[in-house]
Amino acid sequence: MTTTGSSRLAVGLLDLLELLLPAECAGCRTGHSQLCPGCRAALSDPRAGPAGPLPAPPGLPPLHAAAPYADPVRQLLIAHKERGALRLAGPLGLALAGAVRSALGPGPPGPVLLVPMPSTRQAVRARGHDPMLRLARAAARALGRAGHQAQVCAVLRHGRAVADQSGLSAAERHRNLRGALGVPGRAAARLAAQARGRPLILVDDLVTTGASLTEAARALRAAGHPPHAAATVAATVRRAPARHRAAARQASRGAAIPGS
Numbered sequence: 014m015t016t017t018g019s020s021r022l023a024v025g026l027l028d029l030l031e032l033l034l035p036a037e038c039a040g041c042r043t044g045h046s047q048l049c050p051g052c053r054a055a056l057s058d059p060r061a062g063p064a065g066p067l068p069a070p071p072g073l074p075p076l077h078a079a080a081p082y083a084d085p086v087r088q089l090l091i092a093h094k095e096r097g098a099l100r101l102a103g104p105l106g107l108a109l110a111g112a113v114r115s116a117l118g119p120g121p122p123g124p125v126l127l128v129p130m131p132s133t134r135q136a137v138r139a140r141g142h143d144p145m146l147r148l149a150r151a152a153a154r155a156l157g158r159a160g161h162q163a164q165v166c167a168v169l170r171h172g173r174a175v176a177d178q179s180g181l182s183a184a185e186r187h188r189n190l191r192g193a194l195g196v197p198g199r200a201a202a203r204l205a206a207q208a209r210g211r212p213l214i215l216v217d218d219l220v221t222t223g224a225s226l227t228e229a230a231r232a233l234r235a236a237g238h239p240p241h242a243a244a245t246v247a248a249t250v251r252r253a254p255a256r257h258r259a260a261a262r263q264a265s266r267g268a269a270i271p272g273s
Contacts, residue, residue, distance in 0.1 A: 040085030106151020165203030
């Protein structure tokens with residue numbers, strides 16, 4: 014059986030298990046449904062807006078997120094990505110669509126091209142599905158219902174192996190990923206065709222340091238299609254490094270002293 018066939022079989026089995034087994038809410042571990050009303054509200058609140066690390070790393074596109082990376086949103090993302098809670102793709106995709114609309118800015122609905130962050134083949138085999146591609150497609154459907162002509166273009170590819178990102182500092186993550194992504198020949202031709210007349214939005218489930226999105230943006234620029242912006246379901250709370258916070262506190266003290 015091919016890798017694609019194995020992945021489809023795994024997804025089918027996960028769907029069947031969701032139907033047969035009673036589920037508690039993946040966000041708060043209560044109730045008798047995979048997503049309770051309270052956790053659904055945490056995803057659907059109209060609070061999408063600018064997000065991402067401060068200061069933003071060079072090359073990171075303007076970034077918008079639907080929610081902070083905290084429970085219950087954190088648990089919902091983990092359940093979808095790592096535990097095969099595939100029915101969460103709909104509400105998570107709806108939240109991602111809100112971040113995309115925020116990134117596009119005010120104005121009437123129009124065409125938009127979503128480029129999802131890629132998963133490695135090994136990760137897809139291990140999980141039985143491609144979580145980010147699934148979320149991008151769900152977001153495109155939600156955008157379509159809102160009047161946007163949304164398409165998904167999964168063209169980014171891993172060109173080399175990278176070290177496990179866990180435990181690495183922000184600077185180490187950027188070095189680890191630099192040059193790791195690309196848009197190969199056939200994918201580049203498809204991107205050129207689909208990107209014509211459409212703003213390109215990079216999409217991911219989560220942003221922490223911005224290293225992955227920065228590298229993806231570099232690869233798209235190298236292919237001749239710089240992203241208009243990036244959008245994620247969740248983002249860690251924006252927090253400037255300690256030296257920046259100390260400088261800001263010092264400046265505020267100085268401003269409070271008359272004649273200083």
